[in-house]
Amino acid sequence: MGRSLIRLALQAIGAALIASSVLWALQGLGIVLWPADSFMLSKREWALYGAIASAIGGLFLMIAFRVRR
Template identity: 55%
Template sequence: MQALAAALGFLLVLAGGLFALQGLGIVMWPSDSFMLADKTWALYGGVMAVIGLLLILWSRARRA
């Protein structure tokens, strides 16, 4: 269960980071994406990344 939570957290951090960077206009890939330079997606991505980080930390704390 902890490994699954950590893997899901890792995926959330990666996807959230990509969403945030696209929303801020830093990553402009793919060029036809509706998320590019849209601050709403930067917020959503940041929240996703934080939730992923908390999930990783929670899974590590449960091991100890």
């Protein structure tokens, strides 16, 4: 039961990190302009931060899929 709980937690964290970081990247690139008062809009560094965070989320998912049941 312990490994399956760890696996589920890694999957949830990885998926949430990827979803939020894609929004960061799109806001940083000026593609998504929502919310209008966001400090990340059209700031290129947030596109970079989003890409890095997305890669970390992908690593979490890879680790989760390698954890044996």
